[in-house]
Amino acid sequence: MSWRGNCxxxxxxxxxxxxxxxxxxxxxxxxxxxxxxxxxxxxxxxFYNPKRKHVRNGMPSPVEFERQQxx
Numbered sequence: 880m881s882w883r884g885n886c887x888x889x890x891x892x893x894x895x896x897x898x899x900x901x902x903x904x905x906x907x908x909x910x911x912x913x914x915x916x917x918x919x920x921x922x923x924x925x926f927y928n929p930k931r932k933h934v935r936n937g938m939p940s941p942v943e944f945e946r947q948q949x950x
Contacts, residue, residue, distance in 0.1 A: 899923075 903922045909915035929942045936944050 899927075 899919065899922065903919065904915075907918075909918065928940065930940055932938045932940060933944070939947065
């Protein structure tokens with residue numbers, strides 16, 4: 880975290896939040912918070928982390944990137 884007003888402060892979180900809204904939440908209506916929570920969890924844990932490619936780190940998924948860092 881850096882000083883107040885730094886535009887790069889929350890860049891990663893804001894980018895992910897925007898992506899989650901754009902790819903998963905828009906045009907959906909959830910009847911309960913629990914259903915919304917489960918749907919977002921499924922998106923993050925079943926698609927985003929293990930499968931979605933990320934341009935910024937050379938196109939591996941987050942899971943593949945972590946495996947590369949361990950070796």
